[in-house]
Amino acid sequence: MRILLINPPRFEGIPVIREERCEITERYSILEPYSLLQIGALLKGQGHQVDLIDLNGFDLPWEDLETRLRQLKPEAVLFRFTPTTFDHDMRTSSITKRVLPEAKTIGVCWTLRTLARDVMSQAPDLDLYVRQEYEVVVPDLVNALQEGRGMSSVPGIAYRSGKEVAVNEDARPLEDYDSLPIPAFDLLPSLEPYFVTAPAGRPYTILYTSKGCPFKCSFCTVAGTKWRPKSAEKTMEELLYLKGRYGIRTVSFFDETFTLDKKRVLRLCDALISEKLDIRWYCNTRAHLVDLDLLKRMRQAGCRGISYGIESGSQSILDHADKCVTVEQASNAIAWARQARIKTFASFIMGLPGETWGTVDDTISFVKRTMPNSAEFNVAVPYPGTKLYEMVYGENGAGAVDFRKLYQDDAVVGTEALSPADLNKARDMAYRSLYFNPRWWFRNIGHVLSEPEDLDLATRYATKALRNYLVYRMKHAH
Ligand code: SF4
Structure with missing residues (x-):
């Protein structure tokens, strides 16, 4: 599949950290989107075509996302969001749906994992919510999309089933951290802003x-x-x-x-x-x-x-x-x-x-x-x-x-x-x-x-x- 990984823009000009337990605004830190780099390496390893745009790190506007969507035409986009920047981050999925209505929109957020139904009901353009460890859930999810497998077969996600929101069983946690590839730092143009x-x-x-x-x-x-x-x-x-x-x-x-x-x-x-x-x-x-x-x-x-x-x-x-x-x-x-x-x-x-x-x-x-x-x-x-x-x-x-x-x-x-x-x-x-x-x-x-x-x-x-x-x-x- 062609996947575009997206770190959404800064929130009212303030950088956002979208990493694990740390999903916050932070005026004085600009961090690599490490989890997206890790996801990138995992998906590339499975043969998917992966691109990444770090709008937060490089202080780019929403227009740049639109341009990249038109250029790359991904079949799915994946982004992280945080509780306090929720509506802002969800523009990622609404812009994607406007430019590429067929593309799947996938959001990742750890802090709201127990509120999956609230997340889905408050984000109408979000197709899929990864609510558990992305290292395990995302590769399975993307393979399921590619194979046309039903979403009910993917543990650790929430998705829309008709007018309802379905919340699947928990995914097994990551077992062996050593088994992961080195995160795909090469998806970033440079490490200069961080x-x-x-x-x-x-x-x-x-x-x-x-x-x-x-x-x-x-x-x-x-x-x-x-x-x-x-x-x-x-x-x-x-x-x-x-x-x-x-x-x-x-x-x-x-x-x-x-x-x-x-x-x-x-x-x-x-x-x-x-x-x-x-x-x-x-x-x-x-x-x-x-x-x-x-x-x-x-x-x-x-x-x-x-x-x-x-x-x-x-x-x-x-x-x-x-x-x-x-x-x-x-x-x-x-x-x-x-x-x-x-x-x-x-x-x-x-x-x-x-x-x-x-x-x-x-x-x-x-x-x-x-x-x-x-x-x-x-x-x-x-x-x-x-x-x-x-x-x-x-x-x-x-x-x-x-x-x-x-x-x-x-x-x-x-x-x-x-x-x-x-x-x-x-x-x-x-x-x-x-x-x-x-x-x-x-x-x-x-x-x-x-x-x-x-x-x-x-x-x-x-x-x-x-x-x-x-x-x-x-x-x-x-
Ligand atoms: S449970 Fe959380 S706050 Fe407590 S030691 Fe572990 S990471 Fe730190």
């Missing part, structure tokens, strides 16, 4: 070395999914390819819990050091899955930043959220990273169940005490399919909230003690506690003096932080 947080250290890419997270944090859309790693060898194969072809300098390992298997990380570090790959890399993990020795080895292998989901400085909030981490572990993780000369990015959530002004103070005190190099403060979002969603709306909460309003910077629900407006205020207070704190600035200036290679990044980052706060009031940004 960066995270600040445009320094390019060429840059995101990359997954594992998928899923077995922990059960109540607010998280990937909680309780099986962790499936790529081996160190497979990860190196991808990195060597990126170095050889693009001269890649910076990589964000976008996995939820990069250090879940310490031995795997150490093997990867050994390989990075012995190959002298000379890339700077960043990763996300949980605070209790690091120790000083591991962090020192990671630093030797090029790690320059680590992002911890700390969530709260209050133990009772963490316990209520099933975080299974202690405040002390979080504090140690930040201190050890500093000792290992790895920058720390800590993320927090205001408004988890039980939040009061007292626990907000605990979080702000934690930040002032531990002084991560950077922090992001979000408000709690009751994402469909999470335990938090059930707690807020009950088990049958479908339709209880307009998913277009699920922003991490504007609360839609409060707690018993705090209203949504209070939580927005708490978020603002937390940012002020950092950005107007001389100790934080001195510490970061001290860091740059000891790491001159970070000067460009730090300067851009500082400008971003101030603009973010003073101009944009932290909307669509962290």
Whole structure:
């Protein structure tokens, strides 16, 4: 089949991340559409003709989609969409239907997977919704379309059957991450536009070395999914390819819990050091899955930043959220990273169940005490399919909230003690506690003096932080 993969344009001029658990607007990051590149490689491997247009990355308008549709005449288009940019992203399917009425329109979104009927009923030009892991579902779906097989034979999708919406059984999860081909980066004209947080250290890419997270944090859309790693060898194969072809300098390992298997990380570090790959890399993990020795080895292998989901400085909030981490572990993780000369990015959530002004103070005190190099403060979002969603709306909460309003910077629900407006205020207070704190600035200036290679990044980052706060009031940004 001829397939066109589409990353829709920016939303009101603001870049959008459409990746796994991260389906959000983000003013200061432009990421490769990694999942579309992965889909591209899988479909090409099956003999399909695949093209891709990254309207978001290259800041292109809808007109360019129309032009490409007329040129390429795909039999199917596939795009990712997010809850808050839903109507905007769905223009992809309405434009396709206007230009090529026979082409199938396929949408992929993880966050709304439990609301498949709502998705289909609110997107009349969408033919098919991939609601589970695209690595397994999309190849089967496209083969079924080519073979003229009925859509009822494809697990993990929703589709239209006459006037009804049919939601098929769940697809089996991806089993072997190593079995996937290297994502088809060659579908992109270049890696030039991409960066995270600040445009320094390019060429840059995101990359997954594992998928899923077995922990059960109540607010998280990937909680309780099986962790499936790529081996160190497979990860190196991808990195060597990126170095050889693009001269890649910076990589964000976008996995939820990069250090879940310490031995795997150490093997990867050994390989990075012995190959002298000379890339700077960043990763996300949980605070209790690091120790000083591991962090020192990671630093030797090029790690320059680590992002911890700390969530709260209050133990009772963490316990209520099933975080299974202690405040002390979080504090140690930040201190050890500093000792290992790895920058720390800590993320927090205001408004988890039980939040009061007292626990907000605990979080702000934690930040002032531990002084991560950077922090992001979000408000709690009751994402469909999470335990938090059930707690807020009950088990049958479908339709209880307009998913277009699920922003991490504007609360839609409060707690018993705090209203949504209070939580927005708490978020603002937390940012002020950092950005107007001389100790934080001195510490970061001290860091740059000891790491001159970070000067460009730090300067851009500082400008971003101030603009973010003073101009944009932290909307669509962290
Ligand atoms: S540790 Fe918790 S928040 Fe992080 S990915 Fe796993 S379940 Fe989600």
